[in-house]
Amino acid sequence: MKSINKIAILGVGFMGGSLALAIKRNFPGISVTGYVRSNSAYKRLSKLNIVNKVEKDLGKAVCGSDIVVLAAPIYSIIDYFKKIVPFLKQGAIVIDLGSTKELIERKAFKYLPKNTHFVGCHPLCGSDKSGAQFSTPSLYRGAICLVSTSGDKKNLQKVEFLWKKLGCKVILVNAKTHDKILSSVSHLVHLISFSLTGFVPKAYLKFAAASFRDLTRVSNSPAAVWTDILISNKNNVIRDSEKFIKILEKFKELIKKEKKEEIFKLITSINRKQKQIGILH
Protein backbone atom coordinates (compact mmCIF):
# COMPACT_ATOMS: atom_id res chain seq x y z
CA MET A 1 0.00 0.00 0.00
CA LYS A 2 2.15 2.81 -1.34
CA SER A 3 -0.25 5.53 -0.20
CA ILE A 4 -0.05 4.47 3.45
CA ASN A 5 2.92 5.78 5.40
CA LYS A 6 1.61 6.23 8.92
CA ILE A 7 -0.97 4.33 10.95
CA ALA A 8 -2.06 5.50 14.39
CA ILE A 9 -3.52 3.02 16.85
CA LEU A 10 -5.60 4.59 19.61
CA GLY A 11 -5.78 2.11 22.48
CA VAL A 12 -2.85 -0.31 22.49
CA GLY A 13 -4.12 -3.33 24.45
CA PHE A 14 -4.09 -6.94 23.32
CA MET A 15 -5.99 -6.32 20.07
CA GLY A 16 -4.32 -3.01 19.20
CA GLY A 17 -0.86 -4.22 20.21
CA SER A 18 -1.19 -7.39 18.15
CA LEU A 19 -2.38 -5.30 15.20
CA ALA A 20 0.70 -3.06 15.51
CA LEU A 21 3.02 -6.09 15.50
CA ALA A 22 1.21 -7.62 12.51
CA ILE A 23 1.36 -4.37 10.51
CA LYS A 24 5.08 -3.91 11.27
CA ARG A 25 5.75 -7.47 10.12
CA ASN A 26 3.66 -7.32 6.92
CA PHE A 27 4.18 -3.66 5.95
CA PRO A 28 7.74 -2.74 6.95
CA GLY A 29 7.39 0.62 5.17
CA ILE A 30 4.56 1.80 7.43
CA SER A 31 5.29 3.58 10.69
CA VAL A 32 2.91 2.64 13.53
CA THR A 33 2.20 5.18 16.28
CA GLY A 34 0.52 4.03 19.48
CA TYR A 35 -1.48 6.56 21.47
CA VAL A 36 -1.71 6.17 25.25
CA ARG A 37 -3.35 8.42 27.81
CA SER A 38 -1.26 8.04 30.98
CA ASN A 39 2.41 8.40 31.90
CA SER A 40 2.49 4.88 33.27
CA ALA A 41 1.03 3.45 30.04
CA TYR A 42 3.59 5.53 28.11
CA LYS A 43 6.45 3.94 30.07
CA ARG A 44 4.98 0.42 29.83
CA LEU A 45 4.35 0.57 26.09
CA SER A 46 7.73 2.17 25.33
CA LYS A 47 9.49 -0.79 26.94
CA LEU A 48 7.50 -3.38 24.98
CA ASN A 49 8.80 -2.40 21.52
CA ILE A 50 5.37 -2.98 19.95
CA VAL A 51 4.90 0.30 18.04
CA ASN A 52 7.42 2.49 16.20
CA LYS A 53 6.47 5.51 18.27
CA VAL A 54 4.53 5.93 21.52
CA GLU A 55 2.61 9.21 21.72
CA LYS A 56 0.82 10.81 24.66
CA ASP A 57 -0.44 13.77 22.63
CA LEU A 58 -3.58 12.76 20.72
CA GLY A 59 -3.01 15.51 18.12
CA LYS A 60 0.51 14.35 17.36
CA ALA A 61 -0.60 10.71 17.20
CA VAL A 62 -3.41 11.35 14.71
CA CYS A 63 -1.77 14.14 12.70
CA GLY A 64 -0.53 12.95 9.30
CA SER A 65 -1.94 9.42 9.77
CA ASP A 66 -3.29 7.76 6.66
CA ILE A 67 -5.21 5.25 8.78
CA VAL A 68 -6.44 5.79 12.33
CA VAL A 69 -7.39 2.60 14.20
CA LEU A 70 -9.70 2.88 17.19
CA ALA A 71 -9.01 -0.17 19.38
CA ALA A 72 -10.97 0.53 22.55
CA PRO A 73 -14.28 -0.31 24.27
CA ILE A 74 -17.22 0.84 22.14
CA TYR A 75 -18.18 4.04 23.98
CA SER A 76 -14.51 5.06 24.07
CA ILE A 77 -14.40 4.57 20.28
CA ILE A 78 -17.38 6.92 19.99
CA ASP A 79 -15.64 9.48 22.23
CA TYR A 80 -12.58 9.30 20.01
CA PHE A 81 -14.64 10.26 16.94
CA LYS A 82 -15.24 13.69 18.46
CA LYS A 83 -11.73 14.11 19.81
CA ILE A 84 -9.81 13.26 16.64
CA VAL A 85 -11.79 15.53 14.28
CA PRO A 86 -9.39 18.51 14.54
CA PHE A 87 -6.36 16.36 13.71
CA LEU A 88 -7.55 14.12 10.86
CA LYS A 89 -5.94 14.81 7.53
CA GLN A 90 -8.01 14.97 4.36
CA GLY A 91 -8.67 11.50 2.96
CA ALA A 92 -7.72 9.72 6.20
CA ILE A 93 -9.37 6.36 6.77
CA VAL A 94 -10.74 5.73 10.26
CA ILE A 95 -11.40 2.12 11.25
CA ASP A 96 -12.44 0.54 14.55
CA LEU A 97 -12.19 -2.94 16.05
CA GLY A 98 -15.42 -2.80 18.06
CA SER A 99 -17.63 -5.85 18.58
CA THR A 100 -20.87 -4.08 17.61
CA LYS A 101 -21.15 -2.03 14.45
CA GLU A 102 -24.50 -0.22 14.10
CA LEU A 103 -24.12 2.40 16.84
CA ILE A 104 -20.44 3.00 16.05
CA GLU A 105 -21.19 3.49 12.38
CA ARG A 106 -24.05 5.91 13.09
CA LYS A 107 -21.79 7.98 15.34
CA ALA A 108 -18.89 7.84 12.88
CA PHE A 109 -21.04 9.23 10.07
CA LYS A 110 -22.37 11.88 12.46
CA TYR A 111 -19.05 13.14 13.82
CA LEU A 112 -16.29 12.48 11.29
CA PRO A 113 -15.56 15.12 8.61
CA LYS A 114 -16.94 14.49 5.11
CA ASN A 115 -13.46 14.48 3.60
CA THR A 116 -12.44 11.45 5.69
CA HIS A 117 -13.61 7.83 5.38
CA PHE A 118 -14.95 5.41 7.93
CA VAL A 119 -14.89 1.62 7.60
CA GLY A 120 -16.20 -0.43 10.55
CA CYS A 121 -14.21 -3.63 11.24
CA HIS A 122 -14.62 -6.52 13.64
CA PRO A 123 -11.81 -9.07 13.68
CA LEU A 124 -13.04 -12.17 15.55
CA CYS A 125 -10.00 -12.97 17.63
CA GLY A 126 -11.59 -13.15 21.05
CA SER A 127 -11.12 -10.55 23.74
CA ASP A 128 -10.66 -12.62 26.89
CA LYS A 129 -7.02 -11.56 27.04
CA SER A 130 -6.27 -7.95 27.82
CA GLY A 131 -3.06 -5.99 28.00
CA ALA A 132 -0.47 -5.07 25.37
CA GLN A 133 2.05 -7.42 26.99
CA PHE A 134 0.19 -10.42 25.50
CA SER A 135 0.34 -9.01 21.96
CA THR A 136 1.29 -11.39 19.20
CA PRO A 137 1.83 -10.64 15.49
CA SER A 138 -0.01 -13.84 14.53
CA LEU A 139 -3.29 -13.00 16.29
CA TYR A 140 -5.05 -12.08 13.05
CA ARG A 141 -3.63 -14.89 10.94
CA GLY A 142 -6.47 -17.20 9.94
CA ALA A 143 -9.08 -15.11 11.78
CA ILE A 144 -12.34 -13.93 10.29
CA CYS A 145 -12.60 -10.16 9.97
CA LEU A 146 -16.12 -8.82 9.48
CA VAL A 147 -16.01 -5.56 7.55
CA SER A 148 -19.00 -3.26 7.29
CA THR A 149 -20.21 -2.46 3.79
CA SER A 150 -21.35 1.14 4.33
CA GLY A 151 -18.14 2.91 3.30
CA ASP A 152 -17.28 3.97 -0.26
CA LYS A 153 -15.91 1.16 -2.40
CA LYS A 154 -12.36 2.46 -2.88
CA ASN A 155 -11.59 2.78 0.81
CA LEU A 156 -13.44 -0.42 1.64
CA GLN A 157 -11.08 -2.21 -0.77
CA LYS A 158 -8.02 -0.63 0.87
CA VAL A 159 -9.15 -1.83 4.30
CA GLU A 160 -10.00 -5.26 2.93
CA PHE A 161 -6.50 -5.48 1.44
CA LEU A 162 -4.94 -4.56 4.81
CA TRP A 163 -6.79 -7.31 6.70
CA LYS A 164 -6.13 -9.91 4.02
CA LYS A 165 -2.42 -9.11 4.06
CA LEU A 166 -2.45 -9.69 7.84
CA GLY A 167 -3.91 -13.14 7.20
CA CYS A 168 -7.60 -12.52 7.85
CA LYS A 169 -10.49 -13.98 5.94
CA VAL A 170 -12.65 -10.94 5.23
CA ILE A 171 -16.45 -11.21 5.22
CA LEU A 172 -18.42 -8.15 4.14
CA VAL A 173 -21.63 -7.57 6.08
CA ASN A 174 -23.89 -4.62 6.81
CA ALA A 175 -23.83 -3.26 10.34
CA LYS A 176 -27.42 -4.20 11.22
CA THR A 177 -26.99 -7.85 10.16
CA HIS A 178 -23.62 -7.97 11.91
CA ASP A 179 -25.11 -6.93 15.23
CA LYS A 180 -28.00 -9.37 14.91
CA ILE A 181 -25.74 -12.36 14.18
CA LEU A 182 -23.09 -11.44 16.74
CA SER A 183 -25.74 -11.02 19.42
CA SER A 184 -26.71 -14.68 18.94
CA VAL A 185 -23.30 -16.29 18.48
CA SER A 186 -21.22 -14.14 20.82
CA HIS A 187 -22.92 -11.47 22.95
CA LEU A 188 -25.68 -13.70 24.38
CA VAL A 189 -23.05 -16.43 24.78
CA HIS A 190 -20.91 -14.20 26.98
CA LEU A 191 -23.96 -13.07 28.94
CA ILE A 192 -24.81 -16.73 29.64
CA SER A 193 -21.24 -17.44 30.69
CA PHE A 194 -21.20 -14.41 33.03
CA SER A 195 -24.55 -15.50 34.50
CA LEU A 196 -23.42 -19.09 35.04
CA THR A 197 -20.27 -18.03 36.91
CA GLY A 198 -22.39 -15.54 38.83
CA PHE A 199 -24.87 -18.29 39.73
CA VAL A 200 -22.60 -21.03 41.02
CA PRO A 201 -22.13 -21.17 44.83
CA LYS A 202 -18.52 -20.31 45.70
CA ALA A 203 -18.08 -23.54 47.66
CA TYR A 204 -18.71 -25.54 44.46
CA LEU A 205 -16.03 -23.80 42.37
CA LYS A 206 -13.50 -26.49 43.24
CA PHE A 207 -15.82 -29.18 41.82
CA ALA A 208 -15.68 -27.64 38.35
CA ALA A 209 -16.27 -30.47 35.89
CA ALA A 210 -14.95 -30.14 32.32
CA SER A 211 -18.32 -28.91 31.05
CA PHE A 212 -18.44 -26.18 33.69
CA ARG A 213 -14.95 -25.01 32.78
CA ASP A 214 -15.94 -24.92 29.09
CA LEU A 215 -19.01 -22.81 29.73
CA THR A 216 -17.42 -20.38 32.19
CA ARG A 217 -14.11 -19.81 30.37
CA VAL A 218 -15.16 -16.57 28.65
CA SER A 219 -16.61 -15.14 31.86
CA ASN A 220 -13.09 -13.78 32.44
CA SER A 221 -13.62 -11.39 29.52
CA PRO A 222 -12.86 -7.75 30.41
CA ALA A 223 -15.72 -5.88 32.11
CA ALA A 224 -15.06 -2.55 30.35
CA VAL A 225 -15.23 -4.09 26.89
CA TRP A 226 -18.29 -6.24 27.59
CA THR A 227 -20.35 -3.62 29.40
CA ASP A 228 -20.14 -1.50 26.25
CA ILE A 229 -20.91 -4.41 23.91
CA LEU A 230 -24.01 -5.48 25.85
CA ILE A 231 -25.41 -1.95 26.12
CA SER A 232 -24.63 -0.89 22.54
CA ASN A 233 -26.34 -4.02 21.17
CA LYS A 234 -29.08 -4.07 23.78
CA ASN A 235 -32.11 -4.64 21.56
CA ASN A 236 -30.65 -7.74 19.95
CA VAL A 237 -29.18 -9.03 23.21
CA ILE A 238 -32.43 -8.61 25.15
CA ARG A 239 -34.52 -10.26 22.42
CA ASP A 240 -32.03 -13.15 22.19
CA SER A 241 -31.88 -13.70 25.95
CA GLU A 242 -35.68 -13.83 26.06
CA LYS A 243 -35.70 -16.46 23.31
CA PHE A 244 -32.99 -18.43 25.08
CA ILE A 245 -34.83 -18.30 28.41
CA LYS A 246 -37.99 -19.60 26.69
CA ILE A 247 -36.13 -22.71 25.54
CA LEU A 248 -34.66 -23.22 28.99
CA GLU A 249 -38.17 -22.82 30.47
CA LYS A 250 -39.51 -25.37 28.00
CA PHE A 251 -36.84 -27.85 29.10
CA LYS A 252 -37.69 -27.07 32.73
CA GLU A 253 -41.36 -27.85 32.17
CA LEU A 254 -40.57 -31.12 30.40
CA ILE A 255 -38.23 -32.12 33.24
CA LYS A 256 -40.80 -31.16 35.88
CA LYS A 257 -43.41 -33.36 34.18
CA GLU A 258 -40.83 -36.11 33.52
CA LYS A 259 -41.65 -36.14 29.79
CA LYS A 260 -38.88 -38.59 29.05
CA GLU A 261 -39.65 -39.16 25.37
CA GLU A 262 -40.01 -35.47 24.55
CA ILE A 263 -36.74 -34.57 26.31
CA PHE A 264 -34.99 -37.39 24.47
CA LYS A 265 -36.32 -36.14 21.11
CA LEU A 266 -35.37 -32.54 21.89
CA ILE A 267 -31.79 -33.42 22.91
CA THR A 268 -31.45 -35.72 19.89
CA SER A 269 -32.38 -32.87 17.54
CA ILE A 270 -29.95 -30.58 19.39
CA ASN A 271 -27.21 -33.23 19.05
CA ARG A 272 -27.77 -33.17 15.29
CA LYS A 273 -27.67 -29.36 15.18
CA GLN A 274 -24.46 -29.29 17.23
CA LYS A 275 -22.70 -31.30 14.53
CA GLN A 276 -23.40 -28.50 12.04
CA ILE A 277 -21.61 -25.85 14.08
CA GLY A 278 -18.94 -24.43 11.81
CA ILE A 279 -15.48 -23.25 12.60
CA LEU A 280 -14.97 -19.55 12.16
CA HIS A 281 -11.31 -19.33 13.07
Place this chain on the structure above:
Amino acid sequence: MKSINKIAILGVGFMGGSLALAIKRNFPGISVTGYVRSNSAYKRLSKLNIVNKVEKDLGKAVCGSDIVVLAAPIYSIIDYFKKIVPFLKQGAIVIDLGSTKELIERKAFKYLPKNTHFVGCHPLCGSDKSGAQFSTPSLYRGAICLVSTSGDKKNLQKVEFLWKKLGCKVILVNAKTHDKILSSVSHLVHLISFSLTGFVPKAYLKFAAASFRDLTRVSNSPAAVWTDILISNKNNVIRDSEKFIKILEKFKELIKKEKKEEIFKLITSINRKQKQIGILH
Protein backbone atom coordinates in the same frame (compact mmCIF):
# COMPACT_ATOMS: atom_id res chain seq x y z
CA MET B 1 -7.48 -57.67 45.40
CA LYS B 2 -7.12 -61.36 46.01
CA SER B 3 -10.81 -61.87 46.70
CA ILE B 4 -11.85 -60.50 43.29
CA ASN B 5 -11.71 -62.96 40.42
CA LYS B 6 -14.53 -61.92 38.12
CA ILE B 7 -16.02 -58.52 37.31
CA ALA B 8 -19.10 -58.16 35.11
CA ILE B 9 -19.73 -54.91 33.28
CA LEU B 10 -23.35 -54.41 32.23
CA GLY B 11 -23.37 -51.83 29.42
CA VAL B 12 -20.07 -51.71 27.55
CA GLY B 13 -20.03 -48.24 25.97
CA PHE B 14 -17.28 -45.64 26.25
CA MET B 15 -17.27 -45.55 30.07
CA GLY B 16 -17.79 -49.29 30.59
CA GLY B 17 -15.36 -50.24 27.83
CA SER B 18 -12.65 -47.94 29.17
CA LEU B 19 -13.21 -49.40 32.63
CA ALA B 20 -12.77 -52.93 31.26
CA LEU B 21 -9.47 -51.97 29.60
CA ALA B 22 -8.24 -50.21 32.76
CA ILE B 23 -9.12 -53.21 34.98
CA LYS B 24 -7.40 -55.65 32.61
CA ARG B 25 -4.28 -53.48 32.63
CA ASN B 26 -4.13 -52.92 36.40
CA PHE B 27 -5.52 -56.24 37.62
CA PRO B 28 -4.31 -58.91 35.20
CA GLY B 29 -5.68 -61.63 37.50
CA ILE B 30 -9.27 -60.48 37.17
CA SER B 31 -11.48 -61.73 34.34
CA VAL B 32 -13.81 -59.08 32.91
CA THR B 33 -17.12 -60.14 31.36
CA GLY B 34 -19.06 -57.64 29.24
CA TYR B 35 -22.83 -58.07 28.99
CA VAL B 36 -24.58 -56.95 25.79
CA ARG B 37 -28.23 -57.28 24.81
CA SER B 38 -28.22 -57.67 21.03
CA ASN B 39 -26.57 -59.97 18.51
CA SER B 40 -25.07 -56.99 16.67
CA ALA B 41 -23.55 -55.61 19.88
CA TYR B 42 -22.22 -59.10 20.65
CA LYS B 43 -20.44 -59.22 17.29
CA ARG B 44 -19.13 -55.65 17.58
CA LEU B 45 -17.79 -56.06 21.10
CA SER B 46 -16.25 -59.46 20.39
CA LYS B 47 -14.14 -57.91 17.63
CA LEU B 48 -12.88 -55.04 19.82
CA ASN B 49 -10.98 -57.22 22.30
CA ILE B 50 -12.02 -55.01 25.22
CA VAL B 51 -13.35 -57.63 27.67
CA ASN B 52 -12.16 -61.17 28.39
CA LYS B 53 -15.59 -62.57 27.64
CA VAL B 54 -18.66 -61.17 25.88
CA GLU B 55 -21.92 -62.54 27.23
CA LYS B 56 -25.47 -62.19 25.88
CA ASP B 57 -27.04 -64.11 28.76
CA LEU B 58 -27.49 -61.79 31.75
CA GLY B 59 -27.50 -64.71 34.19
CA LYS B 60 -24.21 -66.09 32.90
CA ALA B 61 -22.64 -62.60 32.93
CA VAL B 62 -23.60 -61.87 36.55
CA CYS B 63 -23.23 -65.37 37.95
CA GLY B 64 -20.09 -65.80 40.05
CA SER B 65 -19.10 -62.12 39.70
CA ASP B 66 -17.44 -60.57 42.72
CA ILE B 67 -18.19 -57.08 41.40
CA VAL B 68 -21.03 -56.15 39.05
CA VAL B 69 -20.63 -52.75 37.36
CA LEU B 70 -23.73 -51.04 35.98
CA ALA B 71 -22.55 -48.67 33.22
CA ALA B 72 -25.76 -47.48 31.61
CA PRO B 73 -28.19 -44.55 31.61
CA ILE B 74 -29.71 -44.05 35.07
CA TYR B 75 -33.13 -45.67 34.55
CA SER B 76 -31.44 -48.64 32.86
CA ILE B 77 -29.24 -48.99 35.95
CA ILE B 78 -32.39 -49.09 38.06
CA ASP B 79 -33.93 -51.73 35.78
CA TYR B 80 -30.77 -53.82 36.13
CA PHE B 81 -31.16 -53.89 39.93
CA LYS B 82 -34.35 -55.94 39.54
CA LYS B 83 -33.03 -58.12 36.74
CA ILE B 84 -29.74 -59.17 38.37
CA VAL B 85 -31.20 -60.18 41.75
CA PRO B 86 -31.61 -63.91 40.88
CA PHE B 87 -28.00 -64.20 39.72
CA LEU B 88 -26.01 -62.23 42.33
CA LYS B 89 -23.77 -64.35 44.53
CA GLN B 90 -23.63 -63.79 48.27
CA GLY B 91 -21.28 -60.95 49.19
CA ALA B 92 -21.18 -59.55 45.63
CA ILE B 93 -20.51 -55.82 45.35
CA VAL B 94 -22.70 -53.89 42.92
CA ILE B 95 -21.45 -50.50 41.75
CA ASP B 96 -22.78 -48.05 39.17
CA LEU B 97 -21.26 -45.20 37.14
CA GLY B 98 -24.38 -43.02 37.02
CA SER B 99 -24.22 -39.23 37.12
CA THR B 100 -26.85 -38.86 39.84
CA LYS B 101 -26.72 -40.84 43.05
CA GLU B 102 -29.75 -40.32 45.31
CA LEU B 103 -32.42 -42.11 43.26
CA ILE B 104 -30.06 -44.91 42.23
CA GLU B 105 -29.04 -45.51 45.83
CA ARG B 106 -32.64 -45.57 47.04
CA LYS B 107 -33.56 -48.14 44.39
CA ALA B 108 -30.42 -50.20 45.06
CA PHE B 109 -31.26 -50.51 48.75
CA LYS B 110 -34.85 -51.36 47.82
CA TYR B 111 -34.16 -54.08 45.26
CA LEU B 112 -30.77 -55.66 45.97
CA PRO B 113 -30.58 -58.64 48.37
CA LYS B 114 -29.37 -57.95 51.90
CA ASN B 115 -26.42 -60.30 51.50
CA THR B 116 -24.97 -58.16 48.66
CA HIS B 117 -23.41 -54.70 48.87
CA PHE B 118 -24.05 -51.54 46.91
CA VAL B 119 -21.57 -48.67 46.48
CA GLY B 120 -22.61 -45.76 44.24
CA CYS B 121 -19.79 -44.34 42.11
CA HIS B 122 -19.49 -41.39 39.73
CA PRO B 123 -16.20 -41.07 37.87
CA LEU B 124 -16.05 -37.58 36.32
CA CYS B 125 -14.66 -38.39 32.90
CA GLY B 126 -17.23 -36.71 30.74
CA SER B 127 -19.80 -38.54 28.68
CA ASP B 128 -19.82 -36.62 25.40
CA LYS B 129 -18.23 -39.59 23.68
CA SER B 130 -20.28 -42.72 23.31
CA GLY B 131 -19.52 -46.15 21.93
CA ALA B 132 -17.13 -48.89 23.07
CA GLN B 133 -14.93 -48.27 20.02
CA PHE B 134 -13.57 -45.09 21.68
CA SER B 135 -12.58 -46.93 24.88
CA THR B 136 -9.20 -46.12 26.34
CA PRO B 137 -7.49 -47.69 29.37
CA SER B 138 -6.25 -44.26 30.52
CA LEU B 139 -9.70 -42.64 30.78
CA TYR B 140 -9.79 -42.90 34.57
CA ARG B 141 -6.17 -41.92 35.16
CA GLY B 142 -6.11 -38.58 37.00
CA ALA B 143 -9.92 -38.33 37.07
CA ILE B 144 -11.96 -37.57 40.14
CA CYS B 145 -14.23 -40.41 41.23
CA LEU B 146 -17.02 -39.44 43.60
CA VAL B 147 -17.98 -42.40 45.78
CA SER B 148 -21.10 -42.45 47.90
CA THR B 149 -20.64 -42.99 51.62
CA SER B 150 -23.79 -45.01 52.35
CA GLY B 151 -22.32 -48.51 51.97
CA ASP B 152 -20.66 -50.48 54.78
CA LYS B 153 -17.07 -49.49 55.44
CA LYS B 154 -15.34 -52.72 54.37
CA ASN B 155 -16.85 -52.77 50.89
CA LEU B 156 -16.51 -49.01 50.50
CA GLN B 157 -12.77 -49.46 51.08
CA LYS B 158 -12.59 -52.22 48.47
CA VAL B 159 -14.26 -49.99 45.87
CA GLU B 160 -12.06 -47.05 46.85
CA PHE B 161 -8.99 -49.24 46.37
CA LEU B 162 -10.19 -50.29 42.91
CA TRP B 163 -10.64 -46.70 41.68
CA LYS B 164 -7.35 -45.54 43.18
CA LYS B 165 -5.50 -48.39 41.49
CA LEU B 166 -7.02 -47.24 38.16
CA GLY B 167 -5.57 -43.79 38.79
CA CYS B 168 -8.60 -41.93 40.16
CA LYS B 169 -8.62 -39.42 42.95
CA VAL B 170 -11.50 -40.62 45.15
CA ILE B 171 -13.72 -38.13 46.98
CA LEU B 172 -16.28 -39.56 49.42
CA VAL B 173 -19.60 -37.73 49.45
CA ASN B 174 -23.16 -38.56 50.46
CA ALA B 175 -25.68 -39.04 47.65
CA LYS B 176 -27.82 -35.99 48.50
CA THR B 177 -24.85 -33.57 48.53
CA HIS B 178 -23.48 -35.20 45.37
CA ASP B 179 -26.69 -34.52 43.44
CA LYS B 180 -26.91 -30.93 44.70
CA ILE B 181 -23.33 -30.07 43.69
CA LEU B 182 -23.45 -31.92 40.36
CA SER B 183 -26.70 -30.20 39.45
CA SER B 184 -24.91 -26.85 39.68
CA VAL B 185 -21.55 -27.70 38.12
CA SER B 186 -22.66 -30.19 35.48
CA HIS B 187 -26.38 -30.89 34.97
CA LEU B 188 -27.49 -27.24 34.71
CA VAL B 189 -24.40 -26.59 32.60
CA HIS B 190 -25.46 -29.23 30.06
CA LEU B 191 -29.03 -27.94 30.10
CA ILE B 192 -27.74 -24.45 29.26
CA SER B 193 -25.56 -25.82 26.49
CA PHE B 194 -28.49 -27.81 25.02
CA SER B 195 -30.69 -24.70 25.21
CA LEU B 196 -28.10 -22.47 23.56
CA THR B 197 -27.66 -24.82 20.61
CA GLY B 198 -31.43 -25.18 20.46
CA PHE B 199 -31.81 -21.39 20.43
CA VAL B 200 -29.37 -20.37 17.71
CA PRO B 201 -30.86 -19.85 14.22
CA LYS B 202 -29.51 -22.52 11.85
CA ALA B 203 -28.26 -19.89 9.38
CA TYR B 204 -25.91 -18.52 12.06
CA LEU B 205 -24.21 -21.85 12.82
CA LYS B 206 -21.42 -21.09 10.35
CA PHE B 207 -20.60 -17.88 12.23
CA ALA B 208 -19.73 -19.79 15.40
CA ALA B 209 -17.21 -17.66 17.29
CA ALA B 210 -14.80 -19.34 19.74
CA SER B 211 -17.06 -18.52 22.69
CA PHE B 212 -20.05 -20.12 20.99
CA ARG B 213 -18.08 -23.28 20.27
CA ASP B 214 -16.95 -23.42 23.92
CA LEU B 215 -20.48 -23.13 25.26
CA THR B 216 -22.13 -25.53 22.82
CA ARG B 217 -19.48 -28.28 22.83
CA VAL B 218 -21.21 -30.49 25.41
CA SER B 219 -24.56 -30.19 23.62
CA ASN B 220 -23.40 -33.23 21.65
CA SER B 221 -23.74 -35.32 24.83
CA PRO B 222 -25.86 -38.45 24.34
CA ALA B 223 -29.61 -37.92 24.63
CA ALA B 224 -30.34 -41.23 26.40
CA VAL B 225 -27.80 -40.53 29.16
CA TRP B 226 -28.83 -36.92 29.67
CA THR B 227 -32.58 -37.41 29.61
CA ASP B 228 -32.17 -39.75 32.58
CA ILE B 229 -29.77 -37.44 34.43
CA LEU B 230 -32.06 -34.41 34.12
CA ILE B 231 -35.19 -36.30 35.20
CA SER B 232 -33.56 -38.22 38.05
CA ASN B 233 -32.12 -35.01 39.52
CA LYS B 234 -35.11 -32.87 38.61
CA ASN B 235 -35.63 -31.01 41.90
CA ASN B 236 -32.05 -29.74 42.00
CA VAL B 237 -31.93 -29.03 38.27
CA ILE B 238 -35.21 -27.08 38.28
CA ARG B 239 -34.20 -25.05 41.33
CA ASP B 240 -30.79 -24.29 39.81
CA SER B 241 -32.21 -23.28 36.43
CA GLU B 242 -34.60 -20.90 38.18
CA LYS B 243 -31.71 -19.31 40.07
CA PHE B 244 -29.67 -19.06 36.86
CA ILE B 245 -32.56 -17.47 34.95
CA LYS B 246 -32.94 -14.90 37.75
CA ILE B 247 -29.33 -13.76 37.26
CA LEU B 248 -29.80 -13.62 33.50
CA GLU B 249 -33.01 -11.59 34.03
CA LYS B 250 -31.11 -9.23 36.34
CA PHE B 251 -28.49 -8.67 33.64
CA LYS B 252 -31.28 -8.13 31.10
CA GLU B 253 -32.88 -5.42 33.25
CA LEU B 254 -29.55 -3.64 33.79
CA ILE B 255 -28.86 -3.75 30.03
CA LYS B 256 -32.36 -2.51 29.21
CA LYS B 257 -31.87 0.46 31.55
CA GLU B 258 -28.27 0.96 30.34
CA LYS B 259 -26.94 0.81 33.92
CA LYS B 260 -23.35 0.95 32.77
CA GLU B 261 -21.68 1.19 36.20
CA GLU B 262 -23.72 -1.63 37.71
CA ILE B 263 -23.05 -3.96 34.77
CA PHE B 264 -19.35 -3.13 34.99
CA LYS B 265 -19.28 -3.92 38.72
CA LEU B 266 -21.21 -7.16 38.24
CA ILE B 267 -18.93 -8.42 35.45
CA THR B 268 -15.84 -7.37 37.44
CA SER B 269 -16.98 -9.47 40.42
CA ILE B 270 -17.72 -12.38 38.04
CA ASN B 271 -14.21 -12.00 36.51
CA ARG B 272 -12.77 -12.38 40.03
CA LYS B 273 -14.92 -15.44 40.74
CA GLN B 274 -13.92 -17.05 37.43
CA LYS B 275 -10.28 -16.99 38.51
CA GLN B 276 -11.18 -19.22 41.47
CA ILE B 277 -12.61 -22.01 39.32
CA GLY B 278 -10.64 -25.10 40.19
CA ILE B 279 -9.53 -27.94 38.03
CA LEU B 280 -11.18 -31.23 38.83
CA HIS B 281 -9.43 -33.42 36.30
